[in-house]
């Protein structure tokens with residue numbers, strides 16, 4: 261058997277639907293999440309089943325265990341989202357699902373489930389790029405955003421500066437050449453014995469620390485580049501800790517955390533400023549798990565205010581992985597009639613463009 | 614009663630439409646494409662070919678393992694997604710039980726072997742008594758090193774019929790261990806088929822009459838869990854010493 265068209269089930273133009281109701285499903289990493297969104301802004305329900313506790317004993321996300329957890333929870337999470345919204349599958353306009361990037365086994369649970377649901381409900385399937393989802397989390401509360409936009413996407417897996425020219429049109433201006441910012445924070449947190457996930461732990465202990473206690477390098481790469489590099493900064497922390505250990509000294513964990521966090525934020529802010537200057541964009545969107553970091557937010561608030569650039573970021577719950585952001589991105593795909601085929605597969609290394 | 618069955622626990626995507634235990638339509642794909650790409654298009658094509666619609670279905674059957682971890686989850690997520698929307702009961706069967714139907718009518722013991730990597734098989738042992746409703750399970754499903762399992766079977770001193778996706782690759786190893794007592798069925802019979810699942814699902818439905826709460830059946834823990842348990846065990850021992 262070969263590929264089969266999907267035209268038969270996509271009757272969108274035929275029936276004049278007044279309301280656009282999107283079910284969004286996200287399973288790319290360690291959160292099983294589903295949300296029901298009406299007309300792009302009216303979030304009717306939002307369920308997140310987090311696996312953080314399950315993965316804590318391993319010090320990080322274990323892909324096979326993440327997939328197993330998604331498999332056990334997807335159906336229940338979707339049902340809960342529909343029940344909370346007091347809606348059924350027959351009320352939905354389409355189902356949006358993350359198909360990459362992410363952990364392949366985890367993605368496949370969501371993609372398979374979403375595909376089966378959309379096929380059975382006779383509605384379109386929308387394949388959503390997870391990175392796009394993070395950026396679109398900003399549209400949930402801000403309908404008035406005017407293109408072009410600049411997005412700083414920082415998470416455990418990604419550090420991207422993206423020029424967002426119109427719905428669905430992106431240009432990656434810079435990205436990390438090694439570790440993602442969140443990944444570097446996680447690794448340093450682990451070395452400091454702070455546990456997983458590392459970002460929030462670093463932020464917590466950094467509050468009691470002196471950010472100027474240690475001078476960690478700010479890797480700015482070549483002067484004109486918008487790319488990032490966090491692996492050297494991470495190594496500098498590890499070297500500092502090792503040499504102190506050799507000398508028999510104990511260093512203040514909170515000072516190290518605060519200094520490292522400051523270094524990471526400095527690099528993110530400097531590169532973002534450079535991108536703002538180069539593009540002349542007037543609105544900056546902050547997205548991804550690290551967007552919940554308060555030092556980053558506060559520093560950007562101040563820097564952007566000074567330059568009359570509007571800074572927009574989602575509430576913390578929409579910064580980490582969630583189904584609402586997938587539903588929001590899905591809403592715009594739906595309006596553009598950008599539907600996925602039933603052959604949609606998980607693409608773990610999916611890029612933005 | 615009309616039903617659909619899905620088996621994605623090996624490299625074969627096997628879909629069947631059946632009525633009261635009788636096969637009506639069957640899809641079998643053993644190509645390099647993934648289950649994720651094939652499954653819904655196959656179902657769509659099979660429905661068209663049989664002139665059935667999803668609304669005709671009364672039940673959905675799915676194979677819940679053992680087999681490929683990812684394959685197990687794709688099958689279950691698909692069956693659950695369809696069942697959730699169509700509000701249909703699900704019936705879950707074990708891959709090895711389903712494969713036992715490949716040996717229906719044979720007098721030898723039926724031993725399905727599925728590739729479990731690391732030189733192991735997912736396997737079990739069955740026997741068909743003439744007139745029986747289903748194969749009797751003589752050795753329960755397990756993941757076992759191939760040479761160890763063949764050694765165990767050798768001790769039994771009886772003819773054994775092998776089926777499953779590991780058969781083709783292991784023909785020589787099996788014959789070397791069991792000689793003439795080994796019966797090896799051709800691939801077109803011994804690979805998972807929708808027809809077998811359709812029988813196994815109908816058998817289970819006839820027995821229980823209610824839907825299952827479907828959970829994956831991996832047999833094996835994930836490696837991270839195994840390593841963690843080992844570490845805990847070492848710590849416990851160290852504390853006792």
Ligand SMILES: [Zn+2]
Nearest residue numbers: 390415580581
């Ligand atoms: Zn993410």
